[in-house]
Amino acid sequence: MKFIVLAGGSGTRLWPLSRKNFPKQFLKLHPQEAESFFQKTLKRLSFYEEAEFFVVTNNKHKFYVINQIEEISKKLKNDPKFEIILEPDSKNTAPAIALAIRYAMEKGVSQEEIFFVSPSDHLIKPDKEFIDYIKTAEQIAKKGHIVTFGIKPTRPETGYGYIKVRAPEIEKFFKVEKFVEKPDIETAKKYIEEGNYFWNSGMFAFKADTIIEEFKQHAPQLGKIFEESYERVLNDFQTLPEISIDYAIMEKTQKAALIPVNIFWSDIGSWESLYEILEKDSQGNAVLAESINIETKESLIVGDKRVIATLGLQDTVVVETQDALLIAKKGECQKVKEIVKILSHKAAPLVEEHTTVYRPWGSFTLLETGHRYKIKRITVNPGQALSLQMHHHRSEHWIVVRGTAKVKIGEKEQFVHENESVYVPKSTLHRLENPGKIPLEIIEVQVGEYVEEDDIKRFEDLYGR
Known part of the structure; x- marks a missing residue:
C-alpha cells in the first residue's frame, strides 16, 4: 500500500504555539515529548508491511520534513521508503492528493495500487488496531469504493465536520448519505441523538484508477492533471482551484463508504x-x-x-x-x-514565526532586537553549514559558547573555539560550519542600518536555497 501523508498545512488553530512557518504537525508539545505529530503519524503507519510514503508538503516546510524523517527513521517498523512531493502553492487537500497520485504514476506505480491518505497532525491509538482498520479499508477499496474512516461522536462537537450514513452496515462499512459542515452546538446535539452521524476523520483509502475517474468526472480541472506530464502539472499548479477533497469528490461521488472506527482519535483542532x-x-x-x-x-x-x-x-x-x-x-x-486573522492584517511576525526559527542546518533564536541591532543564539547541527553569504547593511560579531566553529571570512579560514570570537564586516563573504560531533552554539550580534532576514545574498548553499 502507498501512503499519502499531507504535511503542508498551516495549523494556526493552535496559535501561539503553532505558526504558519512551523505548524502543528512538526510540534512537540513540550520538551519531554519525544516525537512530533508528524513523526507519530509516520511511526503509526510504518506498522503496515512494505509501506511506501508520499509526503506532500511545500518549500517552507521541506527541511522540517527531511530532518524529522531522519530523526525518526530508526524507530520506524518495516524500513519504509519515502518520496517527498513539493506543492508549488498551497491549494488544499484535493490538489495535493491529485498531485501525489500523479507523481506516483510518474514513478511507475500501477493504477491498481491502493492509496491511503492521512493527515500528519492527528493523534490515534493504539497503532496496531488502527493498522487493522487500514487493512479492512484496503479490501473494501479494491472493490471500487472510496473509503473514509468515521469516528463515533463522544460529545456534541462544533469543531469537526460530520458524515451521515445510511443504515444498515454492510460488509463492515456504511454507505455514505452526505457530508456535513461544522455545525452549531444545537445541530451537533441533534446529530448525537440521531445516531447515524460520524465525525469526519479526513482519512481516505481508494484504488488509484477509482479516484482518477472520480476526479475526471466531478473535478475536471483537477482531472486534467492525469493527462499531463508531471513537469507540466507543476508549472500549471497555481491555476488549479483551491478546494478540499470533501468538496471536490466526496460530496459528489456515489462510491463513498464509511468504516466506523472505534479507537482513540483526535485532530487536536483546538486548545x-x-x-x-x-x-x-x-x-x-x-x-x-x-x-x-x-x-x-x-x-x-x-x-x-x-x-x-x-x-x-x-x-x-x-x-x-x-x-x-x-x-x-x-x-x-x-x-x-x-486573532490570527487580525495579526495577519497587521503583517505581524507573530503569525509567521516563533522566536526560534528552524533551518536545514539547525536553528536560531531571537534574543533581543532594537534600533540598528539584533542578538541571536544560533545552533548549527554536527556536520552542517550555513550558506556562503554576504550582507550589505550589517556587520556581525560571533561568540562561540559551545563546540567548535569553522569560519570563512573573505579569503581567511579559521577554527573558533568556546569563549573565542570573530568579526564579520559588511559586504564580506562569510560562512559558518560545524565540523564537530556536538551541536555548535554561538551568540551573534548584528549591527547596521538594516538587520532583517532578507539582507542576505547567497553564493553557495548545501541545501539548494
Whole structure:
C-alpha cells in the first residue's frame, strides 16, 4: 500500500504555539515529548508491511520534513521508503492528493495500487488496531469504493465536520448519505441523538484508477492533471482551484463508504481538544508548564520558559510562548483563528514565526532586537553549514559558547573555539560550519542600518536555497 501523508498545512488553530512557518504537525508539545505529530503519524503507519510514503508538503516546510524523517527513521517498523512531493502553492487537500497520485504514476506505480491518505497532525491509538482498520479499508477499496474512516461522536462537537450514513452496515462499512459542515452546538446535539452521524476523520483509502475517474468526472480541472506530464502539472499548479477533497469528490461521488472506527482519535483542532486528551491533576487541570495553580480548576496551562502562576481560574486556557500569551475561556478557542486573522492584517511576525526559527542546518533564536541591532543564539547541527553569504547593511560579531566553529571570512579560514570570537564586516563573504560531533552554539550580534532576514545574498548553499 502507498501512503499519502499531507504535511503542508498551516495549523494556526493552535496559535501561539503553532505558526504558519512551523505548524502543528512538526510540534512537540513540550520538551519531554519525544516525537512530533508528524513523526507519530509516520511511526503509526510504518506498522503496515512494505509501506511506501508520499509526503506532500511545500518549500517552507521541506527541511522540517527531511530532518524529522531522519530523526525518526530508526524507530520506524518495516524500513519504509519515502518520496517527498513539493506543492508549488498551497491549494488544499484535493490538489495535493491529485498531485501525489500523479507523481506516483510518474514513478511507475500501477493504477491498481491502493492509496491511503492521512493527515500528519492527528493523534490515534493504539497503532496496531488502527493498522487493522487500514487493512479492512484496503479490501473494501479494491472493490471500487472510496473509503473514509468515521469516528463515533463522544460529545456534541462544533469543531469537526460530520458524515451521515445510511443504515444498515454492510460488509463492515456504511454507505455514505452526505457530508456535513461544522455545525452549531444545537445541530451537533441533534446529530448525537440521531445516531447515524460520524465525525469526519479526513482519512481516505481508494484504488488509484477509482479516484482518477472520480476526479475526471466531478473535478475536471483537477482531472486534467492525469493527462499531463508531471513537469507540466507543476508549472500549471497555481491555476488549479483551491478546494478540499470533501468538496471536490466526496460530496459528489456515489462510491463513498464509511468504516466506523472505534479507537482513540483526535485532530487536536483546538486548545479544548488538547485539554481533553491530557492527564489531569486532582483539580481537573491539564498542565504542560512549570506552574503554581491555586484554586484553579478545569483549566489548561501550557508554558515555555516562564513560571506561570494562576489564582482562582476555572475553565480557562493559558498558553505562553516566548513572544505571545493567549488567555481564553474554554469553549471559545475556535475563535483563535480570528486573532490570527487580525495579526495577519497587521503583517505581524507573530503569525509567521516563533522566536526560534528552524533551518536545514539547525536553528536560531531571537534574543533581543532594537534600533540598528539584533542578538541571536544560533545552533548549527554536527556536520552542517550555513550558506556562503554576504550582507550589505550589517556587520556581525560571533561568540562561540559551545563546540567548535569553522569560519570563512573573505579569503581567511579559521577554527573558533568556546569563549573565542570573530568579526564579520559588511559586504564580506562569510560562512559558518560545524565540523564537530556536538551541536555548535554561538551568540551573534548584528549591527547596521538594516538587520532583517532578507539582507542576505547567497553564493553557495548545501541545501539548494
